Amino acid sequence: MENSETPKTAESLRFLPSIDALLRSATATKLLSQTGAKHLTVLARSVIDALRREIQENGVNSIEFSRESLLLEAEKRLEHAWRTEQNTSLQRVINATGVIIHTNLGRAPLSENARQAIFEEASRYCNLEYNLETGKRGKRGARAEHLLAELTGAESALIVNNCAAAAFLVLTVLASGGEVVISRGELVEIGGDFRVPDVLTQSGATLREVGTTNRTKLSDYEKAINENTRLLLKVHPSNYRIIGFTASPNLTELADLAHRRDILLYEDAGSGAIFDLAEYGLTDEPIISQSIVAGADVISFSGDKLLGGVQSGLIVGRREIVERIRKHPLYRALRVDKLIYAALEATLEAFRRENFLQEIPVLRMLSATNAELMTRTAAFADKLRESLGENSALKFEITEGNSVIGGGSAPDVQPVTTLLALKHTKISVSKLEEKLRASKPPVITRILEDKVLIDLRTVSESEEVELLGILVRLK
Ligand SMILES: *Cc1c(COP(=O)(O)O)cnc(C)c1O
Numbered sequence: 001m002e003n004s005e006t007p008k009t010a011e012s013l014r015f016l017p018s019i020d021a022l023l024r025s026a027t028a029t030k031l032l033s034q035t036g037a038k039h040l041t042v043l044a045r046s047v048i049d050a051l052r053r054e055i056q057e058n059g060v061n062s063i064e065f066s067r068e069s070l071l072l073e074a075e076k077r078l079e080h081a082w083r084t085e086q087n088t089s090l091q092r093v094i095n096a097t098g099v100i101i102h103t104n105l106g107r108a109p110l111s112e113n114a115r116q117a118i119f120e121e122a123s124r125y126c127n128l129e130y131n132l133e134t135g136k137r138g139k140r141g142a143r144a145e146h147l148l149a150e151l152t153g154a155e156s157a158l159i160v161n162n163c164a165a166a167a168f169l170v171l172t173v174l175a176s177g178g179e180v181v182i183s184r185g186e187l188v189e190i191g192g193d194f195r196v197p198d199v200l201t202q203s204g205a206t207l208r209e210v211g212t213t214n215r216t217k218l219s220d221y222e223k224a225i226n227e228n229t230r231l232l233l234k235v236h237p238s239n240y241r242i243i244g245f246t247a248s249p250n251l252t253e254l255a256d257l258a259h260r261r262d263i264l265l266y267e268d269a270g271s272g273a274i275f276d277l278a279e280y281g282l283t284d285e286p287i288i289s290q291s292i293v294a295g296a297d298v299i300s301f302s303g304d305k306l307l308g309g310v311q312s313g314l315i316v317g318r319r320e321i322v323e324r325i326r327k328h329p330l331y332r333a334l335r336v337d338k339l340i341y342a343a344l345e346a347t348l349e350a351f352r353r354e355n356f357l358q359e360i361p362v363l364r365m366l367s368a369t370n371a372e373l374m375t376r377t378a379a380f381a382d383k384l385r386e387s388l389g390e391n392s393a394l395k396f397e398i399t400e401g402n403s404v405i406g407g408g409s410a411p412d413v414q415p416v417t418t419l420l421a422l423k424h425t426k427i428s429v430s431k432l433e434e435k436l437r438a439s440k441p442p443v444i445t446r447i448l449e450d451k452v453l454i455d456l457r458t459v460s461e462s463e464e465v466e467l468l469g470i471l472v473r474l475k
Helices: 005-013 018-022 027-037 037-059 067-089 111-121 142-152 163-175 196-202 218-224 250-262 289-296 319-327 330-334 338-352 362-366 370-388 429-437 461-472
Strands: 099-101 156-160 179-182 206-210 229-235 264-270 298-300 313-317 394-402 404-406 416-424 446-448 453-454
Touching: 005 037, 005 067, 018 027, 018 037, 018 067, 018 330, 027 037, 027 067, 027 196, 037 067, 037 163, 099 362, 111 338, 142 156, 142 289, 142 338, 156 163, 156 319, 156 330, 156 338, 163 179, 163 264, 163 298, 163 313, 163 319, 163 330, 179 196, 179 218, 196 206, 196 229, 206 218, 250 264, 250 289, 250 453, 264 289, 289 298, 289 313, 298 319, 313 319, 313 394, 313 404, 319 330, 319 370, 370 416, 416 429, 429 446, 429 453
Parallel strands: 099 404, 179 206, 179 229, 229 264, 264 298
Antiparallel strands: 156 313, 298 313, 394 416, 416 453, 446 453
């Protein structure tokens, strides 16, 4: 490697702008207010370092050989480095995938009222722990807990960071040092990093597996109960289904058994439903109020799955049990922020007004009929055809397909939907998908059989104009 630099390389290295020169450029001046001076210097240094390395390694072929062009190249890269970095920050996207509770896209989009509650109320000083009637200290989360208890028919409610935290907390408080009986058919993994057996072990409880993967009888549970048993655990399998020769006791039978033997019944309902959603094909999600009636002592479920609110773990059940959980030091570590309470309150209010199908985006999308989607998609396609005009390279057709519930809920339910299938005569399908993903805001689609698919079920009507504009720019 001894002196591998050609004379030309040495010359381009001489022309390589200094970090200071790059920082004085028009591009750097423009970026300064966004990046801050210190970070801009860090970016500029890495751009110059990379350019120097490239010149040393590849000679001058790849980069035009002049002082001006090297500076221009450095400016271009500086801007690109900043844009790339910014793309990793949280930003709104248009979800055209048709996956309603899309975990990678933040699960549930919030209702207008929930967004307002965060923005207008909770993001300023607010009465989080202050009673406006008495002028004294108030109870944190009281309103959200009250609504939750009322809507589920439970005596009490408590809210933590997510459903995994709820399960961990409930098991720690109620079963640490004791045994928990669970069916082998319910030792599931949900969403990659939530495994029921692992959470159980972490909580300090001992797992007592009973039955088989497809069949567990009440007597299996009964035989496993001993003086160390603290509770029976019922876990909703959420993202998978066992079909065929299956059996498991219902919640009432389990509750009767638990209470006869003086232990507790805890149900991890996962998504859960506040109201019966069987009309929309969701026949398998536990309805929380029914679980309470069946006799579950405590139930946990997610705030951002079918409830359509924010990430949170909702715990409901008997007052004495919920208060025991509230008093445990671990609750203090898992409690939620004011923004979460605000969004949850607004979401739960919509359920109480029985206006959730209109107000809560997840439930509005879920309940949209294919007839509605056909009409919407046809109208959108008409506008697109008109805006693209003749001879557009972007081609499309309307086809039928399926949406997905997502979020580990109802894997067997795939609502029929109407799709806009896109193709481009000049670029590949994957390039088309990539271009849509690079638009502002990014449009997230899926590819099937060499077409880019757009499912308006998960696109709000207020986003249609934007989406139209983005598509027209691809003509
Ligand atoms: C989704 C799910 C969880 C985890 O809920 P998060 O809110 O994502 O923490 C736990 N248990 C069941 C049964 C689930 O479906």
